Amino acid sequence: xxxxxxxxxxxxxxxxxxxxxxxxxxxxxxxxxxxxxxxxxxxxxxxxxxxxxxxxxxxxxxxxxxxxxxxxxxxxxxxxxxxxxxxxxxxxxxxxxxxxxxxxxxxxxxxxxxxxxxxxxxxxxxxxxxxxxxxxxxxxxxxxxxxxxxxxxxxxxxxxxxxxxxxxxxxxxxxxxxxxxxxxxxxxxxxxxxxxxxxxxxxxxxxxxxxxxxxxxxxxxxxxxxxxxxxxxxxxxxxxxxxxxxxxxxxxxxxxxxxxxxxxxxxxxxxxxxxxxxxxxxxxxxxxxxxxxxxxxxxxxxxxxxxxxxxxxxxxxxxxxxxxxxxxxxxxxxxxxxxxxxxxxxxxxxxxxxxxxxxxxxxxxxxxxxxxxxxxxxxxxxxxxxxxxxxxxxxxxxxxxxxxxxxxxxxxxxx
Numbered sequence: 001x002x003x004x005x006x007x008x009x010x011x012x013x014x015x016x017x018x019x020x021x022x023x024x025x026x027x028x029x030x031x032x033x034x035x036x037x038x039x040x041x042x043x044x045x046x047x048x049x050x051x052x053x054x055x056x057x058x059x060x061x062x063x064x065x066x067x068x069x070x071x072x073x074x075x076x077x078x079x080x081x082x083x084x085x086x087x088x089x090x091x092x093x094x095x096x097x098x099x100x101x102x103x104x105x106x107x108x109x110x111x112x113x114x115x116x117x118x119x120x121x122x123x124x125x126x127x128x129x130x131x132x133x134x135x136x137x138x139x140x141x142x143x144x145x146x147x148x149x150x151x152x153x154x155x156x157x158x159x160x161x162x163x164x165x166x167x168x169x170x171x172x173x174x175x176x177x178x179x180x181x182x183x184x185x186x187x188x189x190x191x192x193x194x195x196x197x198x199x200x201x202x203x204x205x206x207x208x209x210x211x212x213x214x215x216x217x218x219x220x221x222x223x224x225x226x227x228x229x230x231x232x233x234x235x236x237x238x239x240x241x242x243x244x245x246x247x248x249x250x251x252x253x254x255x256x257x258x259x260x261x262x263x264x265x266x267x268x269x270x271x272x273x274x275x276x277x278x279x280x281x282x283x284x285x286x287x288x289x290x291x292x293x294x295x296x297x298x299x300x301x302x303x304x305x306x307x308x309x310x311x312x313x314x315x316x317x318x319x320x321x322x323x324x325x326x327x328x329x330x331x332x333x334x335x336x337x338x339x340x341x342x343x344x345x346x347x348x349x350x351x352x353x354x355x356x357x358x359x360x361x362x363x364x365x366x367x368x369x370x371x372x373x374x375x376x377x378x379x380x381x382x383x384x385x386x387x388x389x390x391x392x393x394x395x396x397x398x399x400x401x402x403x404x405x406x407x408x409x410x411x412x413x414x415x
Contacts, residue, residue: 015044016116016382018374021129023052023122025068027223027249028289032147032188033121039188039371045378048112052125055107072226076308083309086153087172093127093153100128108137116378120144121188123155130157141377145188145370148310149287149317156180161377164370166292168321172313185370189289192273193296204278207271210245210264215341217242218279218299220290223268225251227285227307233258236283236304239334242341245279247272273297280341287314287324295323300340302327 022033037047053061086092132138146165164185171177221229225248245264248255258265282294301324303315318324
């Protein structure tokens with residue numbers, strides 16, 4: 001049995017290998033990659049995880065994270081400017097592509113030779129992998145899953161074969177919408193947020209030590225506790241409508257500061273589905289994966305004091321689509337929280353006529369699974385490779401036969 005036949009039999013047993021490229025910048029990109037990995041492995045694929053920042057030289061890895069976190073904390077207006085510049089001109093994205101050029105070979109070496117599809121959940125990875133794909137140095141499909149409600153130019157790169165984005169996501173700027181082929185998929189949210197809860201609301205509150213009969217607002221700000229979280233907590237509490245329940249992520253300094261004035265302050269929470277089902281409303285500032293998880297649970301969402309850049313852009317899209325309420329100033333915070341929490345549980349809208357049940361149904365459409373889109377691309381890539389191996393095997397067989405015939409003719413004195 002020749003090597004090509006063995007390869008074909010291996011392909012029949014396993015759908016193939018997929019590489020998922022994310023980045024440990026916050027938790028949203030990695031969380032989406034984790035859920036995608038779970039779904040693809042459930043379909044039989046071998047899935048490798050690759051941290052985009054690990055491809056960079058180590059000093060650049062840590063400098064990048066610290067710089068991003070520092071801008072959000074100390075110079076938020078600077079991040080807003082960078083986001084706006086990228087939205088209005090391709091120059092800044094072109095500069096990013098140029099800066100990443102020296103590490104293209106390192107990225108190529110990090111992708112195994114038998115990979116059938118590369119998937120990204122982090123925008124800057126596209127600016128490195130897209131050019132490789134376009135130049136033929138990456139000869140397999142490149143698909144990206146957009147973790148925001150905004151398809152910003154930093155996500156877009158020549159060479160990306162498909163952009164998977166959630167329903168209601170918008171291309172920025174709008175003038176580029178006709179040039180981008182977007183596949184609408186359900187959010188990469190764990191089934192724990194969409195299936196029936198293992199515990200009821202009262203048990204969920206008891207598990208986290210929360211009051212049984214008060215209205216509760218879960219305030220989140222990502223894994224870094226970014227943005228104006230202290231001001232948000234104080235202003236939500238001052239409305240007198242709800243009691244704040246705060247998740248600070250991995251920001252231990254912020255957690256200690258808030259615990260001095262508030263009772264229910266947590267650090268990193270492993271069981272967010274149960275915590276979300278324990279509260280009456282979620283107040284967030286980025287519009288990313290946590291917002292999608294809350295919507296999947298059917299909990300109404302309020303966007304307040306959104307972080308610059310993609311946070312404000314997401315807030316606009318969410319408000320226009322009716323998925324959340326964007327509260328632009330402190331005076332409107334109390335009335336909005338009252339409107340969302342006074343209705344009986346199970347009949348609360350997300351803010352503009354879209355019920356939690358409708359949102360969950362929208363998220364659960366089976367034919368919109370991102371893993372299904374990627375699996376189909378892998379299947380086609382595998383078929384193409386199988387055809388190529390078949391052509392090579394046929395050519396090798398013909399060549400061997402010709403060589404044998406020539407040897408026989410030569411030994412018999414023929415021409």
